[in-house]
Amino acid sequence: MFKSVEDQLIEIEILEISKILKHQSKKYITVTVSIELNQEAIRLWNDGTNWNIKQMKEQERFQAVFK
Secondary structure, eight states: OOTTTOEEEEOOOOOOOOHSSSSSSSSSSOOOOOOOHHHHHHHHHOOOOOHHHHHHHHHOOOOOOOO
């Protein structure tokens, strides 16, 4: 589990990855995540964004952050 920027708790459930992987030495795995958005998040998602170039480049650096 981790918290988003707005401190909204996001729960991630990962099904026994060790049983899914045949070789434990793999460097990367694929995890499918389902996130249920509240009405405000849906509105923000549908309205899009107006990022400047600097913000777009910064966003490209991150795919996910887990704590």
